Amino acid sequence: GQQVMQIPQYQHVQEGEDFTTYCNSSTTLSNIQWYKQRPGGHPVFLIQLVKSGEVKKQKRLTFQFGEAKKNSSLHITATQTTDVGTYFCAGPYNTDKLIFGTGTRLQVFP
Amino acid sequence: NAGVTQTPKFQVLKTGQSMTLQCAQDMNHEYMSWYRQDPGMGLRLIHYSVGAGITDQGEVPNGYNVSRSTTEDFPLRLLSAAPSQTSVYFCASSYSNIGNLYGYTFGSGTRLTVV
Numbered sequence: 542g543q544q545v546m547q548i549p550q551y552q553h554v555q556e557g558e559d560f561t562t563y564c565n566s567s568t569t570l571s572n573i574q575w576y577k578q579r580p581g582g583h584p585v586f587l588i589q590l591v592k593s594g595e596v597k598k599q600k601r602l603t604f605q606f607g608e609a610k611k612n613s614s615l616h617i618t619a620t621q622t623t624d625v626g627t628y629f630c631a632g633p634y635n636t637d638k639l640i641f642g643t644g645t646r647l648q649v650f651p
Numbered sequence: 652n653a654g655v656t657q658t659p660k661f662q663v664l665k666t667g668q669s670m671t672l673q674c675a676q677d678m679n680h681e682y683m684s685w686y687r688q689d690p691g692m693g694l695r696l697i698h699y700s701v702g703a704g705i706t707d708q709g710e711v712p713n714g715y716n717v718s719r720s721t722t723e724d725f726p727l728r729l730l731s732a733a734p735s736q737t738s739v740y741f742c743a744s745s746y747s748n749i750g751n752l753y754g755y756t757f758g759s760g761t762r763l764t765v766v
Contacts, residue, residue, distance in 0.1 A: 572751045583741055584694065586754030629693065633752045637701050638709060639684060639745075641694040 562645035564630035657758035674742030
């Protein structure tokens with residue numbers, strides 16, 4: 542079956558440090574999506590990457606889609622306490638089935 | 652726009668009971684999906700739909716039924732609740748953007764406990 546793995550599972554950082562989570566798919570994806578879920582909340586869509594090698598930025602967040610369209614990364618520069626939450630990548634399989642990665646839980650200490 | 656509305660927000664069931672989790676969206680999205688999230692875990696796809704009258708199984712469909720009679724509504728039925736179905740259930744909807752499934756909008760979830 543389809544698998545989307547993320548590493549690390551957990552990351553604790555001091556406020557101001559950088560953070561990166563990596564996402565790997567067992568198969569090539571047409572696009573990759575990233576979501577953030579705050580504790581006790583629901584997932585919120587952040588961004589979609591479609592092109593091979595694509596890089597997109599949202600303020601302190603940088604998203605990258607691998608050349609082979611099987612992996613992706615999310616990098617946060619100078620983390621803040623508002624960045625706390627779990628970050629998920631997700632990819633569509635068989636066009637319509639959106640499968641989520643295992644997630645990376647980020648904790649930021651002030 | 653209300654977005655994706657899920658009801659109820661909380662539910663306690665006894666083993667063997669059946670119930671329906673409601674989900675409605677007002678964005679005219681063709682795609683709708685149900686996910687379950689267990690404590691400290693990721694999101695697992697239960698069932699999904701690509702339009703009214705069309706549904707398909709996800710990763711963990713056993714014990715659940717769905718139907719999609721309208722674009723707006725996508726109810727999830729638990730046939731005979733089991734403690735293993737204790738979870739948070741999320742409904743989500745989306746649309747196709749130049750051939751790609753765009754990002755999902757999620758409801759606020761239903762927290763279900765089966766005792």
